[in-house]
Amino acid sequence: MAGREPIEAHEYDVVVIGAGGAGLRAAIEAAEQGARTALVCKSLLGKAHTVMAEGGAAAALGNVWPEDTWEVHFRDTMRGGKLLNNWKMAEIFAKEAPDRILELEEWGAVFDRTKDGLISQRDFGGHRYARLAHVADRTGLEIIRTLQYKLITLPVDVFMECTVTRLYTDGGRIAGAFGYRRDTGAFLVFAAKAVVLATGGFGKVWKYTSMSWESTGDGIALALDAGADLLDVEMVQFHPTGMIWPPGTRGILVTESVRGDGGVLRNTSGERFMFNYIPEFFKQETADTEAEADRWYEDKHHRRPPELLPRDEVTRAIFAEVKAGRGSPHGGVFLDIATRRSAEYIKRRLPSMHHQFMELAGVDITKDPMEVYPTCHYSMGGVRVDAETQETTVPGLFAAGELAAGLHGANRLGGNSLTDILVFGRRAGLYAAKLAQATTGTTALSTAQIDDAAAELLAPFAGGGGENPYTIQSELQETMQDHVGIYRDEAGMRDGLRRIEALQARARRVKVEGAREYNPGWHATRDLYSMLTVAEAVTRAAIERTETRGGHSRTDHPKADPGWGAVNLVVRKRDGAITLERAPIPSMPPALSALLEVK
Amino acid sequence: MGAGELVRLRVWRGTRDGGEFKDYEVTATEGMVVLDALREAQAAQAPDLAIRWNCKAGKCGSCSAEINGRPRLTCMTRLEELPDEGPVTVAPMKTFPVIKDLVTDVSWNYEKAREIPPFAPGPKPPDGRRRMYQDDVERIQEFRKCIECFLCQDVCHVIRDHADNKPAFSGPRFLIHLANLDMHPWDTVDRTAFIKKQAGIGFCNITKCCTDVCPESIRLTDNAIIPLKERVVSQYYDPLLWLWRKLTGKAPKSTQ
Numbered sequence: 001m002a003g004r005e006p007i008e009a010h011e012y013d014v015v016v017i018g019a020g021g022a023g024l025r026a027a028i029e030a031a032e033q034g035a036r037t038a039l040v041c042k043s044l045l046g047k048a049h050t051v052m053a054e055g056g057a058a059a060a061l062g063n064v065w066p067e068d069t070w071e072v073h074f075r076d077t078m079r080g081g082k083l084l085n086n087w088k089m090a091e092i093f094a095k096e097a098p099d100r101i102l103e104l105e106e107w108g109a110v111f112d113r114t115k116d117g118l119i120s121q122r123d124f125g126g127h128r129y130a131r132l133a134h135v136a137d138r139t140g141l142e143i144i145r146t147l148q149y150k151l152i153t154l155p156v157d158v159f160m161e162c163t164v165t166r167l168y169t170d171g172g173r174i175a176g177a178f179g180y181r182r183d184t185g186a187f188l189v190f191a192a193k194a195v196v197l198a199t200g201g202f203g204k205v206w207k208y209t210s211m212s213w214e215s216t217g218d219g220i221a222l223a224l225d226a227g228a229d230l231l232d233v234e235m236v237q238f239h240p241t242g243m244i245w246p247p248g249t250r251g252i253l254v255t256e257s258v259r260g261d262g263g264v265l266r267n268t269s270g271e272r273f274m275f276n277y278i279p280e281f282f283k284q285e286t287a288d289t290e291a292e293a294d295r296w297y298e299d300k301h302h303r304r305p306p307e308l309l310p311r312d313e314v315t316r317a318i319f320a321e322v323k324a325g326r327g328s329p330h331g332g333v334f335l336d337i338a339t340r341r342s343a344e345y346i347k348r349r350l351p352s353m354h355h356q357f358m359e360l361a362g363v364d365i366t367k368d369p370m371e372v373y374p375t376c377h378y379s380m381g382g383v384r385v386d387a388e389t390q391e392t393t394v395p396g397l398f399a400a401g402e403l404a405a406g407l408h409g410a411n412r413l414g415g416n417s418l419t420d421i422l423v424f425g426r427r428a429g430l431y432a433a434k435l436a437q438a439t440t441g442t443t444a445l446s447t448a449q450i451d452d453a454a455a456e457l458l459a460p461f462a463g464g465g466g467e468n469p470y471t472i473q474s475e476l477q478e479t480m481q482d483h484v485g486i487y488r489d490e491a492g493m494r495d496g497l498r499r500i501e502a503l504q505a506r507a508r509r510v511k512v513e514g515a516r517e518y519n520p521g522w523h524a525t526r527d528l529y530s531m532l533t534v535a536e537a538v539t540r541a542a543i544e545r546t547e548t549r550g551g552h553s554r555t556d557h558p559k560a561d562p563g564w565g566a567v568n569l570v571v572r573k574r575d576g577a578i579t580l581e582r583a584p585i586p587s588m589p590p591a592l593s594a595l596l597e598v599k
Numbered sequence: 600m601g602a603g604e605l606v607r608l609r610v611w612r613g614t615r616d617g618g619e620f621k622d623y624e625v626t627a628t629e630g631m632v633v634l635d636a637l638r639e640a641q642a643a644q645a646p647d648l649a650i651r652w653n654c655k656a657g658k659c660g661s662c663s664a665e666i667n668g669r670p671r672l673t674c675m676t677r678l679e680e681l682p683d684e685g686p687v688t689v690a691p692m693k694t695f696p697v698i699k700d701l702v703t704d705v706s707w708n709y710e711k712a713r714e715i716p717p718f719a720p721g722p723k724p725p726d727g728r729r730r731m732y733q734d735d736v737e738r739i740q741e742f743r744k745c746i747e748c749f750l751c752q753d754v755c756h757v758i759r760d761h762a763d764n765k766p767a768f769s770g771p772r773f774l775i776h777l778a779n780l781d782m783h784p785w786d787t788v789d790r791t792a793f794i795k796k797q798a799g800i801g802f803c804n805i806t807k808c809c810t811d812v813c814p815e816s817i818r819l820t821d822n823a824i825i826p827l828k829e830r831v832v833s834q835y836y837d838p839l840l841w842l843w844r845k846l847t848g849k850a851p852k853s854t855q
Contacts (some may be wrong), residue, residue, distance in 0.1 A: 043653055043659075044651075044661065044709075045709065046747055047653045047654075047659045047660070047747075048653075049654070051653075051654065051658050051659045051746070052654050052658050052659070105729060106720060107718065108718035108780070108783065110731075110736050110739060110740055110783070112733065112740075113731060113732055113733040113736065116730065117730030117731055117732045118728065118730060135743070136740075138658070138744065140658075141658065141743075141744075141746065142743060145745075145747075149712070149717065149718070150717075152709075152712060152713050152717075153717045183698050183699075183704075212653040212654040212659065213652065213655075214653060245629075245630070246628070246629040246630020246631075248628060248630050248631050248632060248635045249630060252655070252656050253656070352658070355657070356656065356657065359675055359677075360630065360632070360675070468642075468646065469646075470642035470643075470646065471642070474642070512647075513646055513647055514647030515647070517614065517698070517699050518649040518698050518699040518700070519647045519649070520641060520646070520647065520648065520649060520650065521641075521646030522647075524646075
């Protein structure tokens with residue numbers, strides 16, 4: 001580089017990274033607390049992965065079933081998570097969820113209504129009562145748009161299409177961030193008193209995923225490199241129903257609302273096979289005949305249909321059914337709502353699904369069944385946070401939303417994510433602003449730090465190895481799909497880890513062509529760094545946890561192990577190497593544990 | 600174009616300083632969409648080809664472009680529905696300045712969004728539980744389906760052919776946003792003057808091009824723009840209301 005290029009520098013109280021629901025809610029809260037706030041995001045505002053959430057946001061509003069309370073929501077969330085959850089987070093979550101949903105209405109959200117004019121609530125897997133506030137099957141869009149239009153009424157500076165590549169600490173606490181503008185390729189530095197990470201999940205590390213391109217785990221890699229602890233990253237949710245045909249659609253989500261609204265899963269001979277897969281843990285609360293299951297939709301005194309077991313259970317069942325040779329023509333199973341509900345009802349309740357299958361697959365779901373197979377959907381694990389404040393183990397660094405660990409334990413219930421981002425996005429913004437208020441001044445990054453970060457970013461332009469970033473990315477996705485997928489075993493994962501390490505070596509020889517202006521090949525090299533970091537962390541943690549629980553299923557350890565049920569698995573990066581440690585789960589106060597009994 | 604056939608893509612490559620169409624060939628697979636084909640070309644032949652996309656499921660509205668001259672989402676346009684003969688031409692949206700290749704600078708839309716007087720509900724009822732009924736919200740739920748792909752903005756000749764109209768016109772996207780706010784049962788703000796002046800609704804001569812390209816099938820013209828035009832007409836061109844405004848200095852919020 002001839003001379004030093006000028007660098008755009010900013011100083012804020014709070015810098016929020018990521019503009020999905022959690023980041024938007026955090027930025028809104030920080031700004032309302034009076035903090036000078038910036039919001040930095042990889043895409044345009046309003047395009048983040050939250051738009052893809054379909055079914056709804058779970059909150060015990062009690063509008064449809066007055067029996068529903070925070071206690072029941074707490075219980076369902078903990079049991080769905082196989083008790084690996086941070087119970088304090090689950091308690092806060094269940095208690096605050098209704099306020100966060102009602103608040104959206106004050107900001108202009110328009111949910112579907114009950115006959116009494118209140119927010120309607122729909123059934124979903126693992127929830128005792130109809131609990132999900134929804135807008136047809138486009139609830140995520142409604143939430144992100146509401147937050148986006150609330151945000152622009154506040155003095156928040158938005159940095160669209162910017163990628164953060166490094167976080168900086170000073171004396172152990174957060175000091176700022178370095179990144180670049182994707183459109184011009186110019187560098188950016190932020191000095192900040194507090195940073196909130198809200199970059200979402202990392203589903204793009206797998207080949208078949210419901211996630212958008214952005215979900216490359218950037219925040220996980222940033223946090224790990226900044227010295228923060230991760231927790232339970234082996235817990236990855238494969239949603240039971242993704243599209244499977246035609247090939248280009250494979251992985252696109254088919255909302256759980258299809259089952260919540262009466263759809264059932266069938267194998268190639270038309271059998272509702274889920275009745276054969278009811279686990280002991282959920283036997284008491286699950287219907288064992290079709291007649292009882294069908295009555296539940298109208299009368300919650302009956303037991304829930306097995307199609308609405310928590311997602312991990314349904315995913316394992318579909319996997320087993322296909323493996324046993326009872327699958328559909330393209331290697332999935334059938335999801336049938338056409339024979340169960342009227343065309344008018346399906347189009348009103350599931351318009352996006354109707355449109356999606358019609359446009360992309362030429363299937364009319366009011367007439368024919370859908371073909372589905374599990375797709376990578378959500379990461380329960382992530383950055384370890386304090387339940388109240390969402391602060392990570394690095395002072396001044398906060399995390400919220402899918403990126404953060406704890407609330408969902410080993411498996412997330414459908415509908416809990418949209419509420420999670422609201423409850424804990426707000427808390428992260430609130431406590432980041434409070435911390436900023438108590439902090440005097442910021443520390444500017446040194447020239448040496450900036451030069452180092454810039455040189456690292458530009459290295460691929462001069463790369464001599466000639467490796468193609470897109471090729472490495474797709475090989476990584478294949479590796480994770482084959483070796484650390486729905487079912488895992490030690491030998492396969494060890495093989496996977498060797499492949500990941502080889503890909504890491506190749507990624508260091510990656511070559512980028514063209515200029516810095518809006519260069520996706522260059523952007524891909526950054527995504528690749530995050531993805532390889534996450535892949536290694538997940539694989540090492542998955543090898544370590546020798547049991548089957550929630551989003552972590554092992555053929556060589558097919559049962560849950562009570563010993564493992566008592567610990568969270570901590571991942572750290574020290575001197576460039578991943579380390580693992582078991583952290584005992586604190587015991588639950590009797591008042592909370594009493595709520596877990598089946599009622 | 601069926602699976603296994605070679606697809607010829609003719610993609611506009613360039614920057615704000617100019618550019619040209621370049622051809623790429625990819626092999627079609629069953630159900631392939633234009634975005635899949637572009638990404639194939641990007642991965643193997645043109646690593647720096649700039650495309651903006653996120654969800655690849657028609658929900659985020661990022662991948663807008665002009666396919667064979669028509670504004671569309673590249674992720675929802677199947678190759679099979681395009682004519683067999685000739686290449687598939689993909690160009691950036693014409694109404695917005697090019698950044699690079701298929702990526703345009705859509706920041707004008709975000710500026711327009713900030714100008715709009717935000718939602719402001721009245722006080723809560725005594726029991727603290729606000730109510731609205733499905734029949735009352737269904738029409739604004741249609742407008743709230745908008746994924747902000749900006750294809751309606753792209754096709755609208757008011758700004759497509761006359762960039763100098765941009766400061767005085769908000770475009771169909773924000774007219775439906777205004778209709779959404781205006782028809783919300785709890786909202787208390789009168790935006791009629793804004794709709795007339797800053798949003799420039801008078802520019803629209805209801806050619807319905809916006810409705811025609813909307814990937815969400817929102818009936819922008821019939822359900823949002825025409826009712827807003829009627830609102831403006833009744834408040835500004837009704838002689839009795841004109842007199843009322845002159846005498847009192849304010850406009851009553853119309854009933855719906």
